[in-house]
Amino acid sequence: MKGRILIDKNNDQYKFVEKDGILVRVANGLEHKNLRRQYMGENPLRTKQNGDLHPDFEGWVRSNYPTKGSGKNMRVKIGNKYYPVNKLDQAHKVDAVKWWNKEGYKAGKKSDTVKDFMQNRDNYTLQPRSRNRSDGGKIRETYRDPHPSTL
Secondary structure (H helix, E strand, O other), X not given: OOOXXXXXXXXOEEEEEEEOOEEEEEXXXXXXHHHHHHHHOOOOOOEOOOOOEOHHHHHXXXXXXXXXXXXXXXXEEEOOEEEEHHHEEEEEOOOHHHHHHHHHHHHOOOOHHXXXXXXXXXXXXXXXXXXXXXXXXXXXXXXXXXXXHHO
16 A cells, blocks of 8 residues: 655654545554444444434433434533534544553454444543544554454
């Protein structure tokens, strides 16, 4: 995979490839953002196929946060401000990559242990999308390979 090495302000080197005009960080020859999906799977559902909020998600939000409105028009109070529900991310309380590198890799990609971590809403909090993605971009860890015994 051809790419370029960039050095950040901390003198750390990272390999990037250009994809659709965007530089994407590469780890172990794979795009970093895809390792999470490949190893851990998806977050719990937020919406149904028709775009409406998934009832489990809406119930979880209502039981954990002050809300106004309902469905796609729901606004959720985070701190002192109400945000449209579609501007919020389900953020892991423990960063997914950190959990994977400490525990998940031992169980193997998309194992029952990993799926339980990913699908358990108790492992999540809501965050404004911009904050969650900014925080995620600051993490200096990459996903380690699954333990050989799980392959």
